[in-house]
Amino acid sequence: xxxxxxxxxxxxxxxxxxxxxxxxxxxxxxxxxxxxxxxxxxxxxxxxxxxxxxxxxxxxxxxxxxxxxxxxxxxxxxxxxxxxxxxxxxxxxxxxxxxxxxxxxxxxxxxxxxxxxxxxxxxxxxxxx
Numbered sequence: 847x848x849x850x851x852x853x854x855x856x857x858x859x860x861x862x863x864x865x866x867x868x869x870x871x872x873x874x875x876x877x878x879x880x881x882x883x884x885x886x887x888x889x890x891x892x893x894x895x896x897x898x899x900x901x902x903x904x905x906x907x908x909x910x911x912x913x914x915x916x917x918x919x920x921x922x923x924x925x926x927x928x929x930x931x932x933x934x935x936x937x938x939x940x941x942x943x944x945x946x947x948x949x950x951x952x953x954x955x956x957x958x959x960x961x962x963x964x965x966x967x968x969x970x971x972x973x974x975x
Contacts, residue, residue, distance in 0.1 A: 850924045854894030854932060863894070863934045869956045873949060874914075875936040876956045883930065891927035893918070894934045901939040910937050913949065921950040926957045933957070 854860055866879025895914055897907040914937060918924075927933065941949060 850890065851893040851918070851927060851933075852890050854892050854934065859892070859932065860894050860896070860934055863932045866932075871952055871956055873938055873941050873944060873952050874956075875938075877934040877936070879932050880928070881930045881932060889929040891924070891929060892932045893927070894932070896934060896936045898936075901937065906939070906942065910939070910941050913941055913946070917946065917949045917953055920946075921954050923953055923957055926954060 854863070863877045863879045866877055869876040869878070895911055897910045899907070901907055901910060914935060
């Protein structure tokens with residue numbers, strides 16, 4: 847049973863996740879990597895947030911992190927996270943401007959392993975390809 851998302855704290859932990867799977871999205875890049883089994887039974891998933899200076903000054907970066915944490919809490923993302931897996935979210939500046947519901951939906955889709963929702967094409971375009 848998952849108790850919640852534990853934080854990634856060390857740089858080496860963040861770097862280890864880089865070699866895993868990457869799920870790209872409009873709002874963030876999600877990197878994930880399964881941890882090797884441990885006898886102690888450390889099953890909880892771990893999460894790290896990265897917001898680079900390209901996203902703005904310290905105020906903007908902190909707002910992005912607060913918004914991401916709130917979306918993780920509201921969307922019950924800890925329930926979707928796989929046990930013994932490390933996740934790193936690399937945020938983009940667009941997180942500040944999108945509706946909160948879309949951010950939560952994007953997080954749920956990426957962590958759940960589903961592709962992002964595609965735009966509805968007109969019927970004529972669907973028939974051709």
